[in-house]
Amino acid sequence: DGGITQSPKYLFRKEGQNVTLSCEQNLNHDAMYWYRQDPGQGLRLIYYSQIVNDFQKGDIAEGYSVSREKKESFPLTVTSAQKNPTAFYLCASKDFGQGNEKLFFGSGTQLSVL
């Protein structure tokens, strides 16, 4: 099940370090999303982008940054300002507009703090 690829599968962050999670899609989707998944907390939206060179904050954007320089790529940087980064991170994409609501998820990145 390809289409949207996240890497790496596991990532470790040292204190004070920024790390970047990769998300690439070949579905030609306009919109891309980053969600954080913690046990018992569901999926919480970090950032989303509906078009190249534009993105919006989600509900828990503090301590994270993104870029959308290419349609197929939406990397997420977890900065040192994020004090509790340990979580499972899911990237998703979909077509923009009514009738195209299905989200396609990547397989996720588990980030842990050393």
Next chain:
Amino acid sequence: GENVEQHPSTLSVQEGDSAVIKCTYSDSASNYFPWYKQELGKRPQLIIDIRSNVGEKKDQRIAVTLNKTAKHFSLHITETQPEDSAVYFCAAATQGGSEKLVFGKGTKLTVNP
């Protein structure tokens, strides 16, 4: 903004029984309500969705009902099978708006053989 509450957080049923998961939402402008299933170690996948102009939708053993007045919607799984065991997430969104889904916290369903 939108807030989605989901209950129960865990649900255990015997194989062949029915399972019901309920969600409520706060924003009356929300008009799209999907359900995602996440099996252990796998990515979430859409299993069924409903729009606000419809009260019920069925797809084989799964169905979703929507009560716009009460702002709640439910997932019904009949004749449950062990492969239905997973975490189920409801969500709500406003089509034509910001295009972002707000998810519930999930329900871990266990179907015992």
